[in-house]
Structures are given as C-alpha cells and as structure tokens.
Amino acid sequence: MTTTNEIADKIAAEHGLSKSQGKAIVEAVLAQITSAALGGAETSLPGFGKFKVKDAPEREARNPATGAMIKVAASKKITFTPAKALKDALNK
Numbered sequence: 001m002t003t004t005n006e007i008a009d010k011i012a013a014e015h016g017l018s019k020s021q022g023k024a025i026v027e028a029v030l031a032q033i034t035s036a037a038l039g040g041a042e043t044s045l046p047g048f049g050k051f052k053v054k055d056a057p058e059r060e061a062r063n064p065a066t067g068a069m070i071k072v073a074a075s076k077k078i079t080f081t082p083a084k085a086l087k088d089a090l091n092k
Helices: 004-015 019-038 084-090
Strands: 043-045 049-056 059-062 069-072 075-082
Touching (some): 004 019, 019 043, 019 049, 075 084
Antiparallel strands (some): 049 075, 059 069
C-alpha cells in the first residue's frame, strides 16, 4: 500500500522540494478532487482516470445479526474509472 506521505516524499525527491512542500501539493490535489465531488462535478485526470459522483438508490438489505430486512437510505457515492492508458499499463 502507498500512503499520501509516501507519494509526497517521492514528489519532493523528484522535484527538489522539501517533504512539507510535497505533502502540501498532494493535499491540495486531493482537496480539489474532494471539492469537485462535493459540487457534483466529475474530475478527469488524463492518463489516470475519472472520479465521478453517482446516486445510490434506496434499497433493502438484511441485518446479518438478526436476519431482519432493513431499508438502506439513498446516498451518493464516488466512483473511479481508470483511463485506458492505466488499464493497458496494468495488463502488460
């Protein structure tokens, strides 16, 4: 698993920045993706993929402890669709 700190450290090392500057860059990118999602907008990162907000409708589910049927409220979820370039790189 790779963490945001590891990503920030790699960016800092590759670009001659301090670790705190690298972390600030990573956090700024993630904040912009979050902000776009909160506004319902899609974020497209060419060569990487798209983050999109989708509506999950209300549904019925089973409580595993009791077996009783319960209603799960409608909600929003964020989905990620990888770009073709990323999928191709993974499947080489």
